[in-house]
Amino acid sequence: MELNANAFGRNARKALLDKTLQEALGRTTGRFLAHRDAAVAAFPEFEATRERASRIKRDALDHLDTYLARFIEEAEKRGAIVHVARDAAQAREIAARIARDEGVTLAVKSKSMASEEISFNEALQGAGVTVVESDLGEFIIQLAGEAPSHIIAPAVHKTREQISRLFERHLGEPRTDSIPELVRMARRHLRAKFLSAGMGVSGGNFLVADTGSVVLVTNEGNGRMGTVLPRVHLAVVGIEKVIPRMSDLPAFLRLLPRSASGQVISSYVSIVTGTRRAGDPEGPERMHILLLDCGRSAILEGKYREILKCVRCAACLNVCPVYQSVGGHAYGWVYSGPIGAVLTPLLVGLPEAAALPDASTLCGACADVCPVKIPLPDFLLELRSDAREQGLKTPGEIAAMKGYAGVMKRAGLLEAIERIAGVLGQFFTKGKGIGGLPYPFSGWTERRDFPAPAAQPFRKQWKIKRGARG
Amino acid sequence: MVNERESLFRRLSAACGGRGAAAEEPLPGGAPMAPEGDRLARFAETFTAAGGFLLRGPVEAAVSDLGEMLRAEGVTALFFPEDDAAAREIAEALVPFGPFHLTTGAEVRGGSAAVTAGFRSAEAAIAETGTIVETSAGGKTLLPGLIADVHVSIVPAALVVARTEEALAAFAADPPRNISFLSGPSKTGDIEQTLTVGAHGPKKAIALLLG
Numbered sequence A: 001m002e003l004n005a006n007a008f009g010r011n012a013r014k015a016l017l018d019k020t021l022q023e024a025l026g027r028t029t030g031r032f033l034a035h036r037d038a039a040v041a042a043f044p045e046f047e048a049t050r051e052r053a054s055r056i057k058r059d060a061l062d063h064l065d066t067y068l069a070r071f072i073e074e075a076e077k078r079g080a081i082v083h084v085a086r087d088a089a090q091a092r093e094i095a096a097r098i099a100r101d102e103g104v105t106l107a108v109k110s111k112s113m114a115s116e117e118i119s120f121n122e123a124l125q126g127a128g129v130t131v132v133e134s135d136l137g138e139f140i141i142q143l144a145g146e147a148p149s150h151i152i153a154p155a156v157h158k159t160r161e162q163i164s165r166l167f168e169r170h171l172g173e174p175r176t177d178s179i180p181e182l183v184r185m186a187r188r189h190l191r192a193k194f195l196s197a198g199m200g201v202s203g204g205n206f207l208v209a210d211t212g213s214v215v216l217v218t219n220e221g222n223g224r225m226g227t228v229l230p231r232v233h234l235a236v237v238g239i240e241k242v243i244p245r246m247s248d249l250p251a252f253l254r255l256l257p258r259s260a261s262g263q264v265i266s267s268y269v270s271i272v273t274g275t276r277r278a279g280d281p282e283g284p285e286r287m288h289i290l291l292l293d294c295g296r297s298a299i300l301e302g303k304y305r306e307i308l309k310c311v312r313c314a315a316c317l318n319v320c321p322v323y324q325s326v327g328g329h330a331y332g333w334v335y336s337g338p339i340g341a342v343l344t345p346l347l348v349g350l351p352e353a354a355a356l357p358d359a360s361t362l363c364g365a366c367a368d369v370c371p372v373k374i375p376l377p378d379f380l381l382e383l384r385s386d387a388r389e390q391g392l393k394t395p396g397e398i399a400a401m402k403g404y405a406g407v408m409k410r411a412g413l414l415e416a417i418e419r420i421a422g423v424l425g426q427f428f429t430k431g432k433g434i435g436g437l438p439y440p441f442s443g444w445t446e447r448r449d450f451p452a453p454a455a456q457p458f459r460k461q462w463k464i465k466r467g468a469r470g
Numbered sequence B: 001m002v003n004e005r006e007s008l009f010r011r012l013s014a015a016c017g018g019r020g021a022a023a024e025e026p027l028p029g030g031a032p033m034a035p036e037g038d039r040l041a042r043f044a045e046t047f048t049a050a051g052g053f054l055l056r057g058p059v060e061a062a063v064s065d066l067g068e069m070l071r072a073e074g075v076t077a078l079f080f081p082e083d084d085a086a087a088r089e090i091a092e093a094l095v096p097f098g099p100f101h102l103t104t105g106a107e108v109r110g111g112s113a114a115v116t117a118g119f120r121s122a123e124a125a126i127a128e129t130g131t132i133v134e135t136s137a138g139g140k141t142l143l144p145g146l147i148a149d150v151h152v153s154i155v156p157a158a159l160v161v162a163r164t165e166e167a168l169a170a171f172a173a174d175p176p177r178n179i180s181f182l183s184g185p186s187k188t189g190d191i192e193q194t195l196t197v198g199a200h201g202p203k204k205a206i207a208l209l210l211g
Helices: A005-016 A019-041 A046-062 A064-077 A088-101 A113-117 A120-126 A136-144 A160-171 A179-196 A222-228 A246-261 A296-301 A305-309 A315-319 A321-326 A337-348 A365-369 A376-389 A395-408 A411-429 A458-469 B004-016 B039-049 B059-072 B085-097 B105-109 B164-169
Strands: A080-085 A106-109 A130-133 A199-202 A206-208 A213-218 A232-238 A268-273 A286-292 B053-056 B077-079 B116-121 B124-126 B131-135 B150-156 B178-182 B204-210
Touching (some): A005 A019, A005 A337, A019 A246, A019 A321, A046 A064, A046 A246, A064 A080, A064 A286, A064 B004, A080 A088, A080 B004, A088 A120, A088 A232, A106 A222, A113 A120, A113 A232, A120 A130, A130 A136, A136 A160, A136 A179, A160 A179, A179 A222, A199 A222, A213 A222, A213 A246, A222 A268, A222 B178, A246 B164, A296 A305, A296 A337, A296 B004, A315 A321, A315 A365, A321 A337, A337 A376, A395 A411, A411 A458, B039 B053, B039 B124, B039 B131, B053 B059, B059 B085, B059 B204, B077 B085, B077 B105, B085 B116, B085 B150, B105 B116, B124 B164, B131 B164
Parallel strands (some): A080 A286, A106 A130, A106 A199, A199 A232, A232 A286, B053 B204, B077 B116, B116 B150, B150 B204
Antiparallel strands (some): A213 A268, A268 B178, B124 B131, B131 B178
């Protein structure tokens, strides 16, 4: 996927002016959050399970060399062919070669963020293979020629009218405003693809080291179809997805659906291991597993290792005030929200995405909901400081921050400024908001008023109240 | 070309500090699900919450309700695994209850135009989540729960376990190619966040709990 992360400011402005997107974002994030909160409240063991999952992931990452080697050995023992790609270009090459060698002309793909990282579809199309996205949301945006805007709801920014127009143009279906009818159209169209495709492509939510299994969690059933019906199965998965044992899986199955959509469990969990066995009536004759490094081993080596614990539930997106306002496209790459603001700079290089760690209020809500306890706000701050060290901040920004720090460290100076601002504010604005500040402060006042400074600074009000209470 | 695998493991070993095998440490949250008083009642509750429809046996009593449900979905063709006696018995018993005829998984896979119901015996069911477990172990087919419009699972009460751990334990050492957890019908919320059933898999999931 094309990288456009440093244009976050411009992208965000565009998103804020997009009325359809704003409505969709409000509806989606609110609903996901409400469902998630209800599911967590109804699950008293949530905290203990979270701690367990976090420890399993940390252990898996601390010994990834051991566990990944075990995974590869076990998967190969059961007939899978395992490939390793250092970077996106190599991954594309390998994927195209697999498709060519297997004689595939049509592939059905279920949702995989990892495959977006390497521009998988383009790679296969380059090798003459048609790739059809089978997740309904992904299918819709593939028809529209766009990129996903939410990890688990890629087409949140599309209305049923827009979708019906797409189906009319690309599938020759009559216009309708019925959502079940639209789902039926996609089902019919995609079922034919599943039955004729030579290869099913999936991601992988988890890799089980002990058994060489790939675990897929879906609601629609497309992941299941693509891994049972076609002759070849290709799983494209990041190396960090390994968990040690099958007995580690239940904790994650309890956390992921609750955190993602508030479900106790998603409709389908498929645990697939190797190729079809002798006597199996279905299942792929050939299974390829393409393991992606693509920057992960470098992350593993440094201070951001825990970011690799992420299970891609998207709870941090839904709860983030910045994501709620600008949506996924503004982040300019595969991953959005707080996880994107940390992971993207680490995977593509900080200079290519230095704008993203700034796209946060550091409110901490993401860390509160993360089912594997990733310290996202700490990482965002750390990346800002890395950006400063790497010379990625402008002299103006550095001077402003130094000035800010200087004032905040001196209580007397802060008080004096507050008092002067209060007097001036009352005099010029009569206590109403401030509009029309000059550049660079115009960003605050272009579309809304900046609140006027209070006549009495907060700390003075506090002192008086405390004094009154005695 | 350098061996990419070797080179990856060199990078990983450097990152992991060559600490080798992991130490086993006791983990919290190991058995979080409080023992359920009644597994079957719990399963009925969770399976229904996942969007499924539960019928209780015996077969003779359930068949007429089942027939009505299938007619309401417009089902005309019934199929089941060749070697699944319980599924066959129920599908055959249903024929007099509707405009139903028997067909095969292969025919449905070949692109049958009829609305279909796929019957299959479950290998386990999980009370914690309302999940039906189906696997390919021993050459069993997955088609009834995969490509049918309506899926009917036959669940002997003795196979209902309390927690996910118990269902997975049997496969912890050497899993078959496919282990599927099915919890309710196929769902999507991808259009305007509106929950719609029948995205790819069955639009309706029915469990017939026997014994």
